[in-house]
Amino acid sequence: xxKVTQSSRYLVKRTGEKVFLECVQDMDHENMFWYRQDxxxxxxxxxxxxxxxxxxxxxxxxGYSVSREKKERFSLILESASTNQTSMYLCASSYxxxxxxxxxxxxxxxxx
Amino acid sequence: AQSVTQLxxxxxxxxxxxxxxxxxxxxxxxxxxxxYVQYPNQGLQLLLKYTSxxxxxxxxxxxxxxxxxxxxxxxxxxxxxxMSDAAEYFCAVSEAGGTSYGKLTFxxxxxxxxxx
Numbered sequence: 618x619x620k621v622t623q624s625s626r627y628l629v630k631r632t633g634e635k636v637f638l639e640c641v642q643d644m645d646h647e648n649m650f651w652y653r654q655d656x657x658x659x660x661x662x663x664x665x666x667x668x669x670x671x672x673x674x675x676x677x678x679x680g681y682s683v684s685r686e687k688k689e690r691f692s693l694i695l696e697s698a699s700t701n702q703t704s705m706y707l708c709a710s711s712y713x714x715x716x717x718x719x720x721x722x723x724x725x726x727x728x729x
Numbered sequence: 730a731q732s733v734t735q736l737x738x739x740x741x742x743x744x745x746x747x748x749x750x751x752x753x754x755x756x757x758x759x760x761x762x763x764x765y766v767q768y769p770n771q772g773l774q775l776l777l778k779y780t781s782x783x784x785x786x787x788x789x790x791x792x793x794x795x796x797x798x799x800x801x802x803x804x805x806x807x808x809x810x811x812m813s814d815a816a817e818y819f820c821a822v823s824e825a826g827g828t829s830y831g832k833l834t835f836x837x838x839x840x841x842x843x844x845x
Contacts, residue, residue, distance in 0.1 A: 648832075650832060652835075657738060658837060659733075659735075659819060659836050659837040659838045660773075660819065660821075660833075660835040661835075662833075707773070709772075709773075717775055717831075718775070718831070720772030720773045721772050722770070722771055723771075723772055
């Protein structure tokens with residue numbers, strides 16, 4: 618069965634900390650995505666990657682960066698966490714341009 | 730640019746009643762359209778997908794959606810609601826082909842409540 622695994626279900630961090638969210642997929646997918654989900658706003662795309670070491674900004678990249686050193690792993694980095702980055706973060710992957718995304722269970726990040 | 734609007738952040742139905750969740754989209758090119766469902770404490774799962782074949786798309790769990798280009802709509806329906814359908818539903822759009830890399834633009838979500 619297809620699997621996208623996010624390393625943590627819940628995280629609590631302090632303002633100004635550097636935060637790493639990890640995502641691993643076992644399907645050999647080319648594309649990987651990071652979304653954040655907020656009530657009433659749906660899912661908004663932060664960054665995506667279409668190949669190893671390739672990345673592109675999504676709709677809300679400010680305050681975030683990403684890393685994809687291996688095909689199966691896509692990391693989201695909050696360089697200096699702020700309270701407005703408290704959110705649910707969802708990782709997803711897909712085959713090139715098929716559009717069907719496979720999602721992880723999400724990481725609920727609280728920044729205090 | 731593409732966008733999705735879901736009309737109604739909350740929909741409440743009785744068990745056995747018709748479910749209708751509304752979605753309108755805008756896209757400058759022919760779109761792919763999707764409905765995803767999110768059960769509590771889980772990630773999103775694909776319900777169904779429109780990719781320019783038949784305009785009426787059947788998905789899992791008895792859901793279906795109809796693509797209406799003239800109305801730029803892709804509403805989700807189910808004839809008879811079940812308690813297990815209670816979840817949040819997201820409509821999403823992707824640009825077909827090109828360099829979209831399959832990234833999706835999502836609507837705001839609609840929370841479906843089913844009453845006994």
